Amino acid sequence: MNMKKWILILGVTSLLVACGSSVKLDKAPVEDRSGTSADQNANSTAGSAMGKSNVPPLEVGKSATDTMPVSARLVYFDYDSFVIKAESQPLVESNARLIKADKNRKVVIEGHTDERGGREYNLALGQKRAEAVRRALVLLGVADSQLEAVSFGKEKPMATGSDEASLAKNRRAEISYR
Numbered sequence: 001m002n003m004k005k006w007i008l009i010l011g012v013t014s015l016l017v018a019c020g021s022s023v024k025l026d027k028a029p030v031e032d033r034s035g036t037s038a039d040q041n042a043n044s045t046a047g048s049a050m051g052k053s054n055v056p057p058l059e060v061g062k063s064a065t066d067t068m069p070v071s072a073r074l075v076y077f078d079y080d081s082f083v084i085k086a087e088s089q090p091l092v093e094s095n096a097r098l099i100k101a102d103k104n105r106k107v108v109i110e111g112h113t114d115e116r117g118g119r120e121y122n123l124a125l126g127q128k129r130a131e132a133v134r135r136a137l138v139l140l141g142v143a144d145s146q147l148e149a150v151s152f153g154k155e156k157p158m159a160t161g162s163d164e165a166s167l168a169k170n171r172r173a174e175i176s177y178r
Contacts, residue, residue, distance in 0.1 A: 073175040075133050076168065079114075082128035084136055092133065095175050096140035103143070106178040109133045111151040112158070114167040119153060126151030133173045 073095065075088045084092065099105055111126030111133075130149035138144050159166040 073177075075129075075173045075175070077129055077171045077173070079116075079167075079171065080125070082125065082132045084132055092136050093140060096137050096142050099137065099142045099146060100140075103146070105146060107137075107142075107147050108176045108178060109137075109147065109149045110156075110174045110176055111149065111153075112156060112170055112172050112174065113154050114170040115154050115157065115162070116167070117154070122153035123151050126153045129171075129173045133175065 072091060075084060075091060077083070078085070095107075099107055109130040111128070111130030113122040113126050113129075117125070127149065130151055134144075134147045134149040137147060154170070157166075157170045158172065159169040161167075
């Protein structure tokens with residue numbers, strides 16, 4: 001073998017060794033996030049078998065976002081614009097209050113456009129619309145880690161048709177709670 005082949009083999013071997021991991025997957029530590037130890041869980045199970053449970057009953061109810069109408073989560077934009085209108089500001093503020101109230105809540109802001117324009121242009125415009133709403137929410141005190149902005153461009157129209165009313169309904173950013 002010539003010297004180039006040996007250097008190549010040595011380089012590939014070094015790369016593979018450097019990419020190896022010394023972590024043993026069968027002995028990975030498990031974190032208990034239930035707030036109780038295994039002993040407490042065993043006692044709780046035995047206690048519930050005797051009719052004595054320390055676990056409070058689960059209260060099922062709807063959150064504020066479950067009952068919120070879809071129209072309260074839509075920010076509309078003018079043609080070829082990503083500026084939030086003044087009439088949409090109270091809507092953005094009310095959504096910011098809801099998001100701030102639950103620090104574990106994740107929100108996706110979906111940017112949409114009407115059918116006019118090319119695919120790439122509309123994806124970029126939809127992204128700018130979603131980012132505008134995201135920035136407004138951050139300025140109102142929402143943690144950036146709770147928000148994600150995505151663009152669908154003209155791919156998911158709300159209204160079909162080519163009249164101005166239909167096109168206006170499609171120029172939106174939709175706040176979607178997860």
